Amino acid sequence: MGLTDQQIERYARQIIVPGFGGAGQERLLSSRLMLAGTARDIASPLAYMVGAGVGEILLQLPPSDSGEQNSLITLAARLNSEVVVKPAPEEIAPLSLMLAIGAESGSGELVSRLRLVATGVPTIFCRANEPGRVAILPGAPPCLLCADADLLGPPKERGNNAGFIAMVATTEAFKLLAGLTAAAVPMLLEFTGFACVSRELRQRESGRSCGCGR
Numbered sequence: 323m324g325l326t327d328q329q330i331e332r333y334a335r336q337i338i339v340p341g342f343g344g345a346g347q348e349r350l351l352s353s354r355l356m357l358a359g360t361a362r363d364i365a366s367p368l369a370y371m372v373g374a375g376v377g378e379i380l381l382q383l384p385p386s387d388s389g390e391q392n393s394l395i396t397l398a399a400r401l402n403s404e405v406v407v408k409p410a411p412e413e414i415a416p417l418s419l420m421l422a423i424g425a426e427s428g429s430g431e432l433v434s435r436l437r438l439v440a441t442g443v444p445t446i447f448c449r450a451n452e453p454g455r456v457a458i459l460p461g462a463p464p465c466l467l468c469a470d471a472d473l474l475g476p477p478k479e480r481g482n483n484a485g486f487i488a489m490v491a492t493t494e495a496f497k498l499l500a501g502l503t504a505a506a507v508p509m510l511l512e513f514t515g516f517a518c519v520s521r522e523l524r525q526r527e528s529g530r531s532c533g534c535g536r
């Protein structure tokens with residue numbers, strides 16, 4: 323594809339990062355990301371992804387936030403007109419990555435939508451509660467449904483550091499989209515106070531099979 327002079331200038335700050343380069347930028351520009359969460363939770367991640375030059379971003383907001391959707395799209399167009407931001411259509415494939423942020427009790431309806439698209443799509447899922455958790459699922463198995471952590475459990479209260487946890491998830495999504503993590507493994511990051519503990523995620527042994535491993 324190749325980058326134009328204008329693109330090189332616009333994205334210079336990240337192109338000069340070792341391991342990123344022009345190839346990483348080209349990968350971002352040809353990516354299709356689904357960003358799911360409440361307007362409050364996805365506003366900053368959206369601004370970051372639009373600024374970074376992710377080619378196409380599909381927004382999946384809960385119906386209660388449909389009013390805020392247009393202003394998010396307008397802001398994004400002002401920030402970087404090269405990026406297409408639009409509401410997620412019924413048919414979302416092909417998708418490079420799903421970045422979902424659930425912090426509040428209102429995100430329960432969102433989780434039920436995520437269940438439908440979760441299998442087979444590389445996913446970063448963030449529960450910005452207390453403790454904050456970020457699941458990195460580069461490719462099933464495991465998927466959001468069958469990972470051995472209760473990722474889709476009932477909604478909890480928003481954590482004090484919800485914004486920070488959401489940005490950690492955004493950075494992980496950025497790394498996956500740009501191909502900065504060559505051999506990414508499924509991981510769970512858990513934030514308690516100032517500590518971050520990580521462990522590898524595996525497929526749950528018991529329970530129903532989601533079919534993502536086929």
Ligand SMILES: [Zn+2]
Nearest residue numbers: 465468532534
């Ligand atoms: Zn699965």
